[in-house]
Amino acid sequence: MKTYLIVSGDFVQTGGMxxxxxxxxxxxxxxxxxxxxxxxxxxxxxxxxxxxxxxxxPKPAKSYLLGEPLLDRAGRYWAAKISxxxxxxxxNGGNCLWGDVNWVHYVHAAYTPHVAGNxxxxxxxxxxHRRFLAHERRAIKGARLIIxxxxxxxxxxxxxxxxxxxxxxxxxxxxxxxxxxxxxxxxRRAARRMLGWKVDGITAVFIGALxxxxxxxxxxxxxWQRLCADPTWDVDLIVVGTxxxxxxxxxxxxxxxxxxQFLGFRRDVPTILAAxxxxxxxxxxxxxxxxxxxxxxxxxxSIVTSSAGVVENYPKALSSLLLDEAKSxxxxxxxxxxxxxxxxxxxxxxxxxxxxxxxxSWTEMARRASALIN
Numbered sequence: 001m002k003t004y005l006i007v008s009g010d011f012v013q014t015g016g017m018x019x020x021x022x023x024x025x026x027x028x029x030x031x032x033x034x035x036x037x038x039x040x041x042x043x044x045x046x047x048x049x050x051x052x053x054x055x056x057x058p059k060p061a062k063s064y065l066l067g068e069p070l071l072d073r074a075g076r077y078w079a080a081k082i083s084x085x086x087x088x089x090x091x092n093g094g095n096c097l098w099g100d101v102n103w104v105h106y107v108h109a110a111y112t113p114h115v116a117g118n119x120x121x122x123x124x125x126x127x128x129h130r131r132f133l134a135h136e137r138r139a140i141k142g143a144r145l146i147i148x149x150x151x152x153x154x155x156x157x158x159x160x161x162x163x164x165x166x167x168x169x170x171x172x173x174x175x176x177x178x179x180x181x182x183x184x185x186x187x188r189r190a191a192r193r194m195l196g197w198k199v200d201g202i203t204a205v206f207i208g209a210l211x212x213x214x215x216x217x218x219x220x221x222x223x224w225q226r227l228c229a230d231p232t233w234d235v236d237l238i239v240v241g242t243x244x245x246x247x248x249x250x251x252x253x254x255x256x257x258x259x260x261q262f263l264g265f266r267r268d269v270p271t272i273l274a275a276x277x278x279x280x281x282x283x284x285x286x287x288x289x290x291x292x293x294x295x296x297x298x299x300x301x302s303i304v305t306s307s308a309g310v311v312e313n314y315p316k317a318l319s320s321l322l323l324d325e326a327k328s329x330x331x332x333x334x335x336x337x338x339x340x341x342x343x344x345x346x347x348x349x350x351x352x353x354x355x356x357x358x359x360x361s362w363t364e365m366a367r368r369a370s371a372l373i374n
Contacts, residue, residue, distance in 0.1 A: 001032055003034040003082055003085055003087030004034070004082075004088050005037075005038065005078055005082040005088070006021055006024065006035070006038070007071065007079070007089070008021040008039050008092050009071065009095065011046055012041065012042075012043045016149075016287075016289075020362075022043060022045075023362035023365060023366045024369055025037060026046060026049075027370060029049045034051050034087075035049075035051060035052045036082060037054050038055045038057060038071065038075045040056070040059040040071070058070060068095065075091060075096030088100060088101060088373055090102075091103070091139060092104070092105055093106060094108070094134075094135030094136030095139075097142070098139070099139075099144060100144050104140065104148050104153055104157060105288070106153075106287045107153060108132040109137070110160060110285060110287075112129065113129060113214060114212050141162075145167075145373065146163065146167055147168075147169050147171055147372065148169065148170045148171075149172065149288045150170060150288045150309025150310070151309070152307065152308070152309040152311075152312070154170050171368050172312075173290055173293065173365060174362035175294065175357060175360065175361060175362065176362060177358035180273065180358070181297060181298060181299075181358060182298055182351055182354055183274035183275075183299075191272075191274040194271060195272065202234055202235045202277050202340075203235065204235055204236070204237050204280055204336075205237070205239075205272060205295075206238070206240065206241070206281070207269065207281070208241045208281070209243045210241050210244070210246045211243030212243070212245075213284065214283060215241070215281070216281070216282035216283050219327055219328070219332055221249065221260075224237055224259075224336075225256055225258060226333050228258045233259070235277075235336075235340065237261070237280075238261050239262045240263050240264075240272060246262065249262065269291075274298060276300060277300065278300050278301050279295035280303050280332075280336070282303070282323055282326050283308055283326060284326045284327070287309050289308040289309060292308065292310045293357060296310075296357055299347065299350050299354050300350060301346040301347055302321060303332070303336070303339060304321065304323065305323045306324050313353070315352075317349040318350065320338060320342070321339070321346065323335060
């Protein structure tokens with residue numbers, strides 16, 4: 001039996017890095033290892049495993065920014081103890097300054113967030129970004145082993161931290177092949193009835209935070225406004241996500257009478273994807289893009305910015321879904337029309353891709369990560 005410590009904000013089954021850490025911790029525990037978790041929150045599915053120990057770290061005012069120094073301190077405390085016993089320590093980016101395994105899910109140096117919201121947010125965001133930059137540089141450069149979630153992330157690490165490429169190993173995110181799979185006609189209709197949607201309508205979905213412009217909803221909104229000016233446009237847009245600008249977007253959509261429905265934060269994403277026909281993700285920076293992968297596994301043609309890590313899994317047949325310019329309203333508008341007009345062909349290609357992606361589960365991802373760490 002081996003001993004491992006993983007430091008992460010949360011070990012839950014939602015969100016890219018959270019579910020990836022959850023999957024690795026689950027796999028290590030199921031192999032009979034002693035697993036220690038330093039985090040703010042851990043899903044009960046992990047807590048119920050007898051060989052998992054949770055070292056809880058408080059999160060003042062429910063703020064990750066305020067909780068990060070506490071996470072780092074607790075992580076280093078337990079890392080020293082675990083390392084002294086010959087165990088391995090896995091941290092994420094700059095969340096804990098410990099030089100063993102660093103699993104990089106997001107490179108802060110690769111993207112500068114655009115500030116939005118109230119005065120506190122305008123003060124907090126640049127402050128947090130500067131702190132993240134300083135910590136991730138120290139942590140990544142000092143790591144013995146670096147794991148990236150995509151080749152895009154690997155390139156960012158090499159470029160921004162002057163790390164030799166041979167020190168960085170790429171392991172893509174996995175998927176739950178049962179939760180994310182193409183829905184049958186009957187399942188699609190049942191999901192739509194459950195959500196209160198029109199059974200036979202055409203629906204595109206956007207999934208992402210609305211607190212800043214990183215996910216590119218501003219570009220999508222402008223494109224959708226142009227499309228809805230055409231009385232023949234017959235597609236509804238569903239927006240899943242919350243953030244500081246949510247109410248402002250809701251007001252603008254209502255003022256222009258656009259075919260947009262805002263659902264806020266949701267835990268039933270598999271149901272929403274089963275009920276949808278396409279996903280739109282004009283993100284300005286995406287180290288990977290798990291929501292896009294989930295949509296692809298559900299058989300949904302997905303427009304995404306060509307720089308996103310998940311694009312590395314796209315075949316040539318789906319190249320028309322890759323947006324070269326994240327800020328280009330004109331290009332996105334054109335691509336949405338083309339998606340509408342060539343939907344069945346793109347749908348068929350996406351279902352084939354789904355079959356390939358769904359062969360690579362979270363368990364297989366964790367197995368590869370475990371083999372690399374050991």
